[in-house]
Amino acid sequence: MAGSAVGDARAAVVALCRGLVERGLVVGTAGNVSVRDGELIAVSPSGVDYGSLTAAMVGLHALDGSPVDAPLAPTSELALHCLVHTRPGAADGEVVLHTHAAASTALSTVVDEVPLTHYYAAFFGGAIRVAPYATFGTAALAEHVRAALVGRTAALMANHGAVLVAPGVAGALDRAGYLEYVCDVALRGLATGLPLRTLDGAEIDRVRDALAGYGQGDR
Numbered sequence: 290m291a292g293s294a295v296g297d298a299r300a301a302v303v304a305l306c307r308g309l310v311e312r313g314l315v316v317g318t319a320g321n322v323s324v325r326d327g328e329l330i331a332v333s334p335s336g337v338d339y340g341s342l343t344a345a346m347v348g349l350h351a352l353d354g355s356p357v358d359a360p361l362a363p364t365s366e367l368a369l370h371c372l373v374h375t376r377p378g379a380a381d382g383e384v385v386l387h388t389h390a391a392a393s394t395a396l397s398t399v400v401d402e403v404p405l406t407h408y409y410a411a412f413f414g415g416a417i418r419v420a421p422y423a424t425f426g427t428a429a430l431a432e433h434v435r436a437a438l439v440g441r442t443a444a445l446m447a448n449h450g451a452v453l454v455a456p457g458v459a460g461a462l463d464r465a466g467y468l469e470y471v472c473d474v475a476l477r478g479l480a481t482g483l484p485l486r487t488l489d490g491a492e493i494d495r496v497r498d499a500l501a502g503y504g505q506g507d508r
Contacts, residue, residue, distance in 0.1 A: 298324045298331035299344040301384075301458045306339040308462040309388060314469060315339075319389040320450065321364035324458065325374045325381055328352055332370055334361035365426035372431045373454060376438065384455040386465050392473035393451040399479065403445065405488040406475045409467050411496040413443040413453075417471070422447035443468050 305322045309315045318339065323332040330350050337346060348359030354371045356363075364370070366387055373385050396403060396419075403410070403417040410416060420437040423430035434452050437444035442454045442464075453468055455461035478485050 296344060298326040298329075299347040299349070302331050302333050302347045303339075303342050303344050305384065305386065305458065305461060306333055306342055309386065309465065310339050312462060312466060314386075314388040314390040314465055316389055321366050321370070321387045323364075323370040323374065323385045325352075325379070325383050327381060329357060330370060330374055332363050332367060334359075335364050337361065366431075368426070368428055369431040369434055369452070372435045373438065373452070376435050380456065382457050384458055384461040386453045386455065386461060387446075387450060388453070388465060388469070389450040390465075390469045390472075392469055392476050393445055394449065396472045396476045396479075397445040397447050397449060397451070400475075403472060404475045404478070404485050405490075405493060406478050406485055407471050408488060408493065408496040409471045410488075411493045411500055412464060412467050413471075414441040414497075415490060415493050417441060417443050417445060417468075419445040419447050420452075422449065425449065445472070 301324050302322050309320055318336050321333045323330050328351065330352065331347050332350060334346050334348055346361055348361060348363050349357045350359060350363060350367065351357055352371060352375050354367050370385050374383060401419050405416055418437040418441065420433035423433055434444055434446060443451065445451050451468060453465050455464050
């Protein structure tokens with residue numbers, strides 16, 4: 290692999306980690322980020338303040354998690370990142386973001402699936418599932434998340450946080466913001482105690498098709 294490509298992946302992890310802090314999607318050193326580059330994964334290290342994180346601190350690991358060039362211990366969720374990056378349909382260049390944002394984490398404690406209260410769920414393939422709880426950093430948690438991501442690009446982790454898969458670095462933070470918004474809307478709706486007005490799967494499919502051509506496109 291070209292050295293410049295590896296450097297770009299490491300730098301992207303740093304930028305994404307800092308972006309999560311700026312957007313209030315993580316607290317302290319919580320959460321983690323990885324970027325797949327060919328047969329390697331650039332992944333954030335464990336317990337390093339994102340303000341002082343540098344590209345040189347970002348570890349490179351093989352798809353099975355074994356270290357290739359990792360100066361620091363990787364995130365405790367390395368197994369999760371490896372499973373997501375090697376799931377059926379995974380693609381080179383994908384980004385995995387694990388956040389601890391308040392709305393998504395709170396919602397993960399009360400539902401098994403995020404109600405379809407907003408059409409932005411189409412960004413993630415449909416109703417967002419909540420993976421069953423397992424202790425952080427365990428193989429069980431990684432397996433639960435991979436199962437919850439089948440046919441989806443986001444999942445909540447019960448009593449823990451959220452996981453998002455983006456096709457590339459560009460727009461990944463925006464997608465994380467949309468995920469938190471969808472969860473916040475559902476959480477506020479549930480908090481009223483009133484019956485929720487939800488959308489059906491057919492409407493989400495229509496919105497997904499419409500979003501594919503949304504914006505200015507090629508002119």
